[in-house]
Amino acid sequence: MENTNRSNENDFINFFRGLDEKYQQFLINEMKKPPDEENQSTEAASAGLVGDPKSR
Incomplete structure (x- = not known):
């Protein structure tokens, strides 16, 4: 698993x-x-404004 993370890091570099x-x-x-x-x-x-039960 660590090798995958290291590979991703090397790819980014x-x-x-x-x-x-x-x-x-x-x-x-x-x-x-x-x-x-x-x-x-x-x-x-804006969180909770659309679709919030309190707003109905």
């Missing part, structure tokens, strides 16, 4: 290395950003 250097840096910077709080609050606010 090989894929990433094949990308343009500027795009690699862009992706690294995007991964470093904290999660967007606005999107999470929107999802939580």
Whole structure:
């Protein structure tokens, strides 16, 4: 089972290395950003509105 995970990791690394250097840096910077709080609050606010028994 561990070999499968390692293989997937190696596949990703090989894929990433094949990308343009500027795009690699862009992706690294995007991964470093904290999660967007606005999107999470929107999802939580809309949860339960459609199909919720309380809304019927």
